[in-house]
Amino acid sequence: MPKIAYLGPQGTFCEAALRILAPDAERLPCANVTAALDAARSGEADGAVVPLENSVEGAITVTLDELAWGDPLLITAELLLPVEFSLLVRPGTEMTHIKRVYTHPAAITQCRNFLARELPDAVVVAAPSTAAAALEVSMEDSPYDAAIGPAIAGEHYGLDELAARMGDRDDTVTRFVQVARPGPPPVPTGADRTSLVAFLRDDHPGALLEMLSEFAVRGVNLTRIESRPTGDGIGRYFFHFDAEGHVAEARVGEALSGLHRLCAEVRFLGSYPRADRVSPQLKHGTSESDFTEASGWIDKIRTGGM
Numbered sequence: 001m002p003k004i005a006y007l008g009p010q011g012t013f014c015e016a017a018l019r020i021l022a023p024d025a026e027r028l029p030c031a032n033v034t035a036a037l038d039a040a041r042s043g044e045a046d047g048a049v050v051p052l053e054n055s056v057e058g059a060i061t062v063t064l065d066e067l068a069w070g071d072p073l074l075i076t077a078e079l080l081l082p083v084e085f086s087l088l089v090r091p092g093t094e095m096t097h098i099k100r101v102y103t104h105p106a107a108i109t110q111c112r113n114f115l116a117r118e119l120p121d122a123v124v125v126a127a128p129s130t131a132a133a134a135l136e137v138s139m140e141d142s143p144y145d146a147a148i149g150p151a152i153a154g155e156h157y158g159l160d161e162l163a164a165r166m167g168d169r170d171d172t173v174t175r176f177v178q179v180a181r182p183g184p185p186p187v188p189t190g191a192d193r194t195s196l197v198a199f200l201r202d203d204h205p206g207a208l209l210e211m212l213s214e215f216a217v218r219g220v221n222l223t224r225i226e227s228r229p230t231g232d233g234i235g236r237y238f239f240h241f242d243a244e245g246h247v248a249e250a251r252v253g254e255a256l257s258g259l260h261r262l263c264a265e266v267r268f269l270g271s272y273p274r275a276d277r278v279s280p281q282l283k284h285g286t287s288e289s290d291f292t293e294a295s296g297w298i299d300k301i302r303t304g305g306m
């Protein structure tokens, strides 16, 4: 049975994602995203499931930076998980008692309107995860009066649900990815996504446009682009890309080779089935057979044919 690390403790959204992505896996709860990824890197676990982006909060930057800078890992699967938040309290606590709230920073952002409306004077403190907050609030001597997290975390730690569906939007989803130590990517399914990071060779006008052109001229549609600071000073950035398609496909493979020639460094983060199963709309001239036919044509010219 594979062992998969995740952002714990028991009851996080991350655990819910792992239960769907790898229902038969042994689950290894970790204190934070870095620890979960390190467990996969070291071999303590066979892989990890971590959050990557949220439809309200945007990028989960710790995950992006770990995948870009840490020892390499390969994304092998993704999942879109609807997230619904509950206000979780020790039995007997009423709304008027709540002075200190504890939860994951992503939950603070997603529940901003509720907090401003219902708990305008409460101090809201960042926790390592929503379930870590619920666990802490379940302790009688906790300095916090309420946690924000999944209803299931409340059930697990014996808390009451004082409010449900407290997110600012009721259609929020978090995208989780499963990673493994480097190896061959999963086989193409026809509805795949490819993730990578690219570091500029030098800063000059049009540098980002040149990178984007490598995708555009091969008809590769991007689904996410994110700039992250390199840490080398203000104005120094590298880029995360998510693109439609699989590295085994000619148009994606050639776009990646083009970036490799152009950039100081490109790190391949994986080609894996898309959670939404959407297949790319191919532009004329960018199908597998178009690429095969064109390279056959060049080979013929090079060997004296016409």
Ligand SMILES: O=C(O)C(=O)C[C@]1(C(=O)O)C=C[C@@H](O)C=C1
Binding pocket: 007, 011, 012, 013, 014, 015, 051, 054, 060, 083, 104, 106, 107, 128, 129, 130, 131, 174
């Ligand atoms: O704390 C959790 O329960 C998590 O799984 C982490 C996380 C996140 O990192 O965004 C996942 C989903 C929600 O957006 C809030 C928190």
